[in-house]
Amino acid sequence: MVIEESQWLGKLVEKDLLEKMLSSFSKSTGLKAVLVDIGGNTLVSPEKEIKDCRFCQMIRSDGTGIDKCRRSYARAGREAAKYGEPYIFRCHAGLIAWAAPILLDEYVGSIICGQVLMWDPEDYFLEEIEEMVKGLDVDFSGVKWAAAQLDVMSSEKVQAAADLLFVVANQIMKSGLTVLEQRRKIASQQARLAEEIQARKRAEVAIRTIESRSLRLYSLEKEYELKAKVRNFEQEEALHLLDHLLADIIGKQMEDIDTLKTRIIELLVIISRAAVDGGADLNDVLQLNARSYRELLDKKDSDEICLWTKNMLKTYMDHIEISKDQKNLQATQKAADYIRENFRQKLTIDEIAQAVYLSPCYLSRIFKQNFGCTLMEYLAQVRVEKAKTMLKNPQFNVMQVAEESGFEDPGYFTRVFKKVEGVTPSRFKQNAL
Structure with a gap:
């Protein structure tokens, strides 16, 4: 996106924010920082907090001096943008300054700070200063x-x-890029909706009454499909269906923003109910509904409303995912509790899954996700922990420990124990006693 340099400031970054940033920097460092465009023209300056030094005031008292400052700033900004990092330079009058680039898709300006010396001003330096400011209508001795x-x-x-x-500068860029990204999304959404609307216009039939009934049936069908996609957590398909519905709504209510908002609220009701059916927490959804209605009232532009509606769909589906994750965590915790309570028995994955009312395949997958090990690996760990406790007791031998820990085969017990602990049960018992 190309933005004219005279427009980018007010449209991408709030001027109050820029003034506050530069003011805070100037107050904390004692150095004046100004925001300039690519031509070196000053756009924002914390003039109230810190003034130009006496030297710069004298140089800028002459029109040629101002022009040279501007060209010096422009050149420094270009160099900083070229390398994407701060650029320390010597201005046209001989002082040290530095530039930090502002890059929003392209170079749009920079922050200039200075001017200082990096060495004690000796005679030859002051003579050099006089040479550099020749041609300006200034008092050389005063300079x-x-x-x-x-x-x-x-x-x-x-x-x-x-x-x-x-x-x-990076904070300014971050603020500006956020606005740019929002504009890109709106533009992309606008393009998709425009294409869909044009496709609908090409498909118009002569009898408008029949067309109206057909479109309404179409919308009802798509709304039913949308509800199913949301409930089944098919996000990409749900977003695609929502694009079709929004195109239909915009095509008929392009000039009536209030009617558009009413239809969007109807869609949100459908989506929210589907989210609850899909497992989202009812109280969370109700709170989200209340917030979304308040936000929608403040929207003024149809393109912004459409993008906002798609984001709301994603938010509702996020709540479904959160709820599923919580339920999965509860289910896997119940499975782990069941294993710890029944580890002495000959457990199978099917038995554990049946105990928590899930399919063996699904339980195995979510258990590995939450615990980092399989159901059988967790069972082995529980049994080994029980065995370790018993092995520390002199009254139990290895075979008794194996049986009490749920291992029917002492040889298998030895292999599993050594795999988990790195030593055989006998060696562990010797070391423990």
Whole structure:
């Protein structure tokens, strides 16, 4: 997306936010930072918090000086954008400054900070300053005196200030890119809806009464399908169906925003009921409904409403997934409890699954996801833990321990125990006594 440099500031990043960021930076560092466009023109400046140094005020008192400052800022910004990192430079008047680029799809501006010295101003430097400002209508002796009064910063402090400025620039970029991404989504949604609407127009029939009835039946059918897709947690298919329904609604209520909102509320009711049927918590869904209705009232644009509706569909389906995850966790915990209570018996996966009312295949999958091991591996761990406790008791021998721990075959008990603990039961018992 190409944005004219005169427009990007107000449309992508709130000016109040920019002023607050630059003001905070200036107050914390004592250094003035300004936001400039790609031509070096100042867009935002914390003028109330910190003024230009006396040196810069004298240079900028001349129109040529202002123009040179602008060109110097523009060049530094381009260099910073080229490498995507802070760029430390010497301005046209000889002072040290640094630039942090603002990149929003393309280079749109930079933050300039300075101006300081990095060395004590000796005679040759002051003579150099006089040479660099020739051609300006300024008092040369006053300029040299002002240069001599500037703060001297070490290279480490200059680099640290440049890095901090880059953090501020990145925050601005993050804010701007969020707006850009929202615009892309709306544009993409608008394109899809426009294509769908055009397809509908090409398919219009001569008798509008018949067409109206047909479209209503079509919508009812699609709404029924949408409810089924949401309930079965088929998200991609549900989003595709919602695109068709939104195109149908927009095509008929393009000019009436209130009627559009009413139809969207009807869709949300369908979606929310399907979410509850799919396992979402009823109280969570009711709270989400209340929030969504309030949000919808504030929407003014049909494209924004459509994108918001799709995001709400995803949110409802997220609640289904959360509920499923919670139920799966409860089911696997019950399975683990059942194993710990019945480990002495000859357990099978089918028996454990039957105890928690799930299919063996599904329980095996979610148990591995939540516990990181299979049902049989967990059973072996429980039995080995019981065996370890008994092996520490002198009155039990290895065969007794194997039997009491649920192992019918002492040889199998030895193999499993060694696999889990790294030693045989006999060695473990010797070490424990």
